[in-house]
Amino acid sequence: MEPVVQLTRERLDRDALLAAVSDPRDGGVVIFEGVVRNHARGKQVRYLEYEAYVEMAEPQIREIIAEAQRRWGVERVAVAHRFGRLEIGETSVIVVVASPHRAEAFEACRYIIDTLKTTVPIWKKEVATDGEEWVEG
Amino acid sequence: MKIRIRYFASLREHTGLNEELFTLPDGASVADARALLLDRYPGLQAVVERSIYALNRHYVPLESVLHDGDELVFIPPMGGGTSKM
Numbered sequence: 001m002e003p004v005v006q007l008t009r010e011r012l013d014r015d016a017l018l019a020a021v022s023d024p025r026d027g028g029v030v031i032f033e034g035v036v037r038n039h040a041r042g043k044q045v046r047y048l049e050y051e052a053y054v055e056m057a058e059p060q061i062r063e064i065i066a067e068a069q070r071r072w073g074v075e076r077v078a079v080a081h082r083f084g085r086l087e088i089g090e091t092s093v094i095v096v097v098a099s100p101h102r103a104e105a106f107e108a109c110r111y112i113i114d115t116l117k118t119t120v121p122i123w124k125k126e127v128a129t130d131g132e133e134w135v136e137g
Numbered sequence: 138m139k140i141r142i143r144y145f146a147s148l149r150e151h152t153g154l155n156e157e158l159f160t161l162p163d164g165a166s167v168a169d170a171r172a173l174l175l176d177r178y179p180g181l182q183a184v185v186e187r188s189i190y191a192l193n194r195h196y197v198p199l200e201s202v203l204h205d206g207d208e209l210v211f212i213p214p215m216g217g218g219t220s221k222m
Contacts, residue, residue: 051146053210056194117215121191123146124216134147135216136187 003065004078007054012080012091021076021098028102030109034093036086040135043128050083050092053121057081060120068097068111072104079112081122138163138205140170146213147184161203167192168199170209188213 004020006012014033022029036048065077076098086092095112099105116122124135143156161169167190175182188211190197196212203209 051149053143053145053191053212056191056210059194120215121145121210121212122215123213125146134213136214 001076003062003069003076004080005058005061005065006078006080007052007058007061008080008082009084010082012082012094014091014094014096017078017080017094017096021078021096023076023098025100026076026098027100028105029096029098030102030105032093032095032109032113033091034113036088036090036092038088040126040128043126043130045088046127046129047088048086048092049125049127050081050086051123051125052081052083054083057120057122061116064112064115064120067115068108071111072099072108074099074104074108077108077112079116081116081120083122138165138203140203140205140207140209142170142174143208143210145210148181148188148211148213151181151184152178159209165203166199167197167201167203167209170203171199171211174211184213185211 038045061079074097078096080094082092095109097105097109126133126135139158139160141156142159144152144154159170159173191210191212192201193208
């Protein structure tokens with residue numbers, strides 16, 4: 001199945017992503033959901049702003065998924081990342097991996113989110129009660 | 138030749154621009170574009186030192202040679218966070 005990749009300003013729809021990958025051959029579905037938290041490095045976060053180099057980020061995400069598929073043989077994958085302003089508690093990223101067995105799905109999901117976070121050109125600005133800053137790692 | 142530099146995140150905020158055209162001599166490299174950028178915006182020194190380079194949407198080394206019409210982006214570190222549990 002062609003992976004589902006979404007980069008959007010709109011609220012992410014977990015159920016739609018789940019439906020897009022679900023298949024009777026799969027016995028396990030692993031979902032990672034990244035959520036905006038209200039604190040970071042001792043600061044009180046008010047909201048986040050995500051910015052993406054969309055034309056590069058999308059093919060990069062597809063490449064990461066292809067690598068996960070090569071390594072773990074997972075067939076059905078969906079990745080969605082939101083950008084723009086996100087409030088506390090809102091979902092910034094969702095990774096869904098469906099596979100016949102759970103071990104591969106867990107491994108592949110972990111690989112995809114960890115690699116995405118460190119290599120895909122999407123930046124996060126934390127707007128805290130005492131100022132704002134682009135987060136670097 | 139002319140290349141297009143696109144700005145994101147802290148670079149976009151510092152320059153106040155989404156993109157800009159740079160004129161460079163034929164055979165110029167990413168390093169030359171970087172020098173010109175810092176000439177124009179000395180305040181970017183620190184963030185550019187921490188950045189990597191994307192040429193036509195692929196990561197490349199500093200010595201890569203540029204061509205007319207290229208799209209170059211200085212990629213500041215992504216806020217990847219940690220996967221610690």
